[in-house]
Amino acid sequence: MARPRQILLTREKIVEAASALVDAEGLDALSTRRLATELGVQGPSLYNYFATKADIIDAVADAVIEQVDVSAFGRFPWAEALRRWAQSYRAVLSEHPNVVPVLAQGPGRRPASLAMAEAVYGALVDGGWSYAQATHIGALMRYLVTGSSLGSFALGFDVDPSLYEVYPHLRHAPRLAEHHEAVDEGAFELGLDLLITGLTARHEMGTR
Amino acid sequence: MARPRQILLTREKIVEAASALVDAEGLDALSTRRLATELGVQGPSLYNYFATKADIIDAVADAVIEQVDVSAFGRFPWAEALRRWAQSYRAVLSEHPNVVPVLAQGPGRRPASLAMAEAVYGALVDGGWSYAQATHIGALMRYLVTGSSLGSFALGFDVDPSLYEVYPHLRHAPRLAEHHEAVDEGAFELGLDLLITGLTARHEMGTR
DNA sequence: GCGATAAAACTTACACCGCTAGTTTAACGG
DNA sequence: CCGTTAAACTAGCGGTGTAAGTTTTATCGC
Numbered sequence A, B: 001m002a003r004p005r006q007i008l009l010t011r012e013k014i015v016e017a018a019s020a021l022v023d024a025e026g027l028d029a030l031s032t033r034r035l036a037t038e039l040g041v042q043g044p045s046l047y048n049y050f051a052t053k054a055d056i057i058d059a060v061a062d063a064v065i066e067q068v069d070v071s072a073f074g075r076f077p078w079a080e081a082l083r084r085w086a087q088s089y090r091a092v093l094s095e096h097p098n099v100v101p102v103l104a105q106g107p108g109r110r111p112a113s114l115a116m117a118e119a120v121y122g123a124l125v126d127g128g129w130s131y132a133q134a135t136h137i138g139a140l141m142r143y144l145v146t147g148s149s150l151g152s153f154a155l156g157f158d159v160d161p162s163l164y165e166v167y168p169h170l171r172h173a174p175r176l177a178e179h180h181e182a183v184d185e186g187a188f189e190l191g192l193d194l195l196i197t198g199l200t201a202r203h204e205m206g207t208r
Numbered sequence C: 001g002c003g004a005t006a007a008a009a010c011t012t013a014c015a016c017c018g019c020t021a022g023t024t025t026a027a028c029g030g
Numbered sequence D: 001c002c003g004t005t006a007a008a009c010t011a012g013c014g015g016t017g018t019a020a021g022t023t024t025t026a027t028c029g030c
Helices: A009-026 A034-040 A044-047 A053-067 A080-093 A097-105 A111-126 A129-147 A161-167 A166-172 A179-206 B011-025 B034-037 B042-046 B053-066 B078-095 B096-105 B111-126 B132-151 B160-166 B167-172 B177-205
Strands: none
Touching: A009 A034, A009 A097, A034 A044, A044 A053, A053 A080, A053 A097, A053 A111, A080 A111, A080 A129, A080 A179, A097 B160, A111 A129, A111 B167, A129 A179, A129 B132, A129 B177, A161 A166, A161 B132, A166 B096, A166 B111, A179 B132, A179 B177, B011 B034, B011 B053, B011 B096, B011 B132, B034 B042, B053 B078, B053 B096, B078 B096, B078 B111, B078 B132, B078 B177, B096 B132, B111 B132, B132 B177, B160 B167
């Protein structure tokens, strides 16, 4: 086969298949050959649509960010909007935990990331924060959301029971996988509450 | 050569060389062959000391955590100790940004991580927090420290200037690399302040 | 309608990867 | 002194990302 009558690939199809593969089997399962097979194609054909594998992963990550709901920034005061945005942000990331490591690292140069940043900074500046402060607040939210979505706590805290003798407090650490997810969620809720409460207080005090 | 008169490798030497390599050239530069070359040895020889490459990386990560100063937990009230610990934690991670992705993901099953967790949970519980709350607070601190140490903001926010027309607020985002580091540091300081202030208030209110 | 051009798949191949297996040789314990 | 253990080796497997060149089809200007 060469130059089939019906085109087999599009960027969209590739991103879709890559997302499904990463969601189902993790980032490590995403190889160009494997992805191509999934699409009924040979490995190098992907390079007609993406320059590198990293570009494919970037596109997958951007597709995730696209799902985050930023509409609250138009409809609510900055604090409430921030809360709703963060909650949507985390909800989306939690549905694609295998993509979170990518989002936690690369700076978002892609369209969806830029659009999200624009919405956040815009709303905060409109709300009376300086650009510098808006940047800090946005970064903080990213730490909180990505950190609690990495699922690193959920990856298990299975410890050799003999260690409880030398580390007595760890005996009380949550052990079941379900509990670990609850830890990440609880920490996120606590952090979100503390941050927004604190920011609101500072905002009112005019210590800005 | 086979079974040299003088032993060439130890676990310590391997971890040391691996750390140096990762610090200098990043995680991707760490291959078993490359690391072995650096040690004047052939690739597979490493497997006499570590079962897998992942184990080597784990050891590198643990060596980083080992440097975090947890001594404040014995010497200060929980809030002040938490602040000092977080600052040391971040200072150490910032010196080894290429290792942070590893620390952000895997749960710390290794000795130094366990010891650190034990110190944190112990101090918080002694300070009057429940185990559940201590877990949340510890997780929160981890999000803050790892997030702000990833250097993802510092990786550059170089944006096509034409995009400033469609994303006007981004024009004001910091652009120089030095500024990006300052963003991460500023966000960390702000977050730490907000979290500890908020936690102290809750602690005093007895809403625990 | 036809020839040139561009495009979308292909095959082949390179350099590198983590890791296994089996081999050599030096050091150590009885 | 001899057998065992251990620390290096070499060879090689199956996999990776991707570059290069090939084939075939569709598209467009004349």
